[in-house]
Amino acid sequence: MSGGPVLDEQRLKHLELLQSVIARLGNNSFLIKGWCITLSGVLVAVADRSPGRETIPVALALAVGFWLLDGYYLRQERLFRALYERVVGDGDDPPPPFTMDAERYGGPVSWFAVLLSRPTLFCYGVLAAANCLLLVFTH
Template sequence: MTGHPPLGEQDLKHLELLQSVISRLGNNSFLVKGWCITLNSVLVAAGNRSPAWTAILVAVTVTVGFWLLDGYYLRQERLFRTLYERIVAGRDDPPPVFTMDAQRYGGSVTWLGVLLSRPLLFCYGVLATADSMLILFLG
């Protein structure tokens, strides 16, 4: 045992609430990726017509916009995961009952760090690079 008192019914309800928020944020992140890839494909396909570079430039802009939006959702998810883990581990100062203030962990989870994380770089970095190369070759 860690010496912490067992979690009460209120604590378990609080953790369930946090789990539902984390799930919603993860789902939003997944949907953003899907929309980005779909819109990017449509814009690149539209780039087959002249002037091709304008449609592909819009695709790059759309990719960067979705990258920022997905970074926001992923950062929020990580903040809530940190809150969840601290409550479970009993390392948090006793928070108010059912607190959803995950922003107090903002220093440990930076937005730039999330934007440059492997999953986001792999998804959006590859799309933005491919679109940029198409601009160079078609322009």
């Protein structure tokens, strides 16, 4: 038998709602990464075939734009995870039942820190650096 807290039906339903939001945000982040890598690859391939290098700045802007968008989704996911932990916990100040206000009850999550986290730097930082190098060393 487990010694953890016993959750009532209302809190369990609230946790299910939060889990579904967290799953959707994680899926959106995954899809954004896939689209960014695919579109950047296409633009670099087009830049290789064309005499000019006009498409490389577009690929760089695309990588930065997707980086910002993914940072938004990852920040939202972290806020909802913090809200989930608060609903599960037995703290003194629990959030209201069925609240989805992650900004207010989730805790502090810096958007800048999310943008510079390892997963985002590895994906978008590498793409942006590669595009910058291509811009410098082409023609």
